[in-house]
Amino acid sequence: MKDGRGMLSFMPRFRPQPVTLFVLLLLPLVFPGCSETQEPPEEIVRSIKTISVSRRPIGQLRRLFGVLSASDESELSFQVGGNVQSVAVDAGDRVRAGQLLASLDAQPYQLKLDSSIADLQAARARLQDTRKKVTSTRSLYNRQIASRQDFDSAQSAFDSAESSVRAAEAAVSLAQRDLDQTVLVAPIEGLIAERRLEPFQEISPGTAVLLIQS
Known part of the structure; x- marks a missing residue:
């Protein structure tokens, strides 16, 4: 090629360098998605099992005999x-x-209760009398006016009256229980x-x- 001075000049040719070729070869490997078109995921088809519904007898009818208690x-x-x-x-x-x-x-039991109550009242009255008697006899005995035998007799009567009261109280309780029953x-x-x-x-x-x- 001639320039303005009539001299021939040569333009240098472009020669690809080894590094440039190496980069160009690596591009498809680094960006694979850019060169390929992604396809949508395949739809999964699930199978459905169907059964037929029919009327069947529930069970066998049994008759049992027994006694309820x-x-x-x-x-x-x-x-x-x-x-x-x-x-x-x-x-x-x-x-x-x-x-x-x-x-x-209930009349016989009520009469028995009334009688027992009367007996208790009489026993308590006797106990009161014997208590007074033993107190008086003790005083006379201490003053040597009454004998030892008189005092012992009064004390024995008092003890017996106490026992009678306890027995009469038990009889009243028993008669009341019988009436309640x-x-x-x-x-x-x-x-x-x-x-x-x-x-x-x-x-x-x-x-x-x-x-x-x-």
Whole structure:
């Protein structure tokens, strides 16, 4: 090529350098995503198991025979004997604890209680008299007016009167207990399963007259 002075000049040719070629070769490896088109993920198809619903018999019907019994049973009885005055329940009735079920004629037991109370009052009166007697006799004995035998006799009478009072008090308690037992009450809440007594029937102590089930 000629320049303005008529002389030939040569332009240098471009020659790729080794470093440039190495970088160009590494570009596809460093940026692989830039050269390839990403495809969307493949959709997963799940399988569904189906069953057919049909009407079938549930099971075999069985008939069983047996006897049902209550969880708790109690036979009720009077602790004293006598003539049945009233019956307040019948078989099949439901009752609550403490409810009146039946009663005996209480008059004989009331008379016995009244008599025992009278005996107790008399015994206490005798005790009071003997207490005064022993006090007086002790004073006379200390002054040597009464003999030792007189004092011992007064003391013995006082001791006997004390014993009589204690016995009379026990008799009153027993008579009161017997009177209280002329009524029969339900010990628990439950059902009257059996009735074994009727009004005006004579009942012995301890005879089962009612059966109650809880």
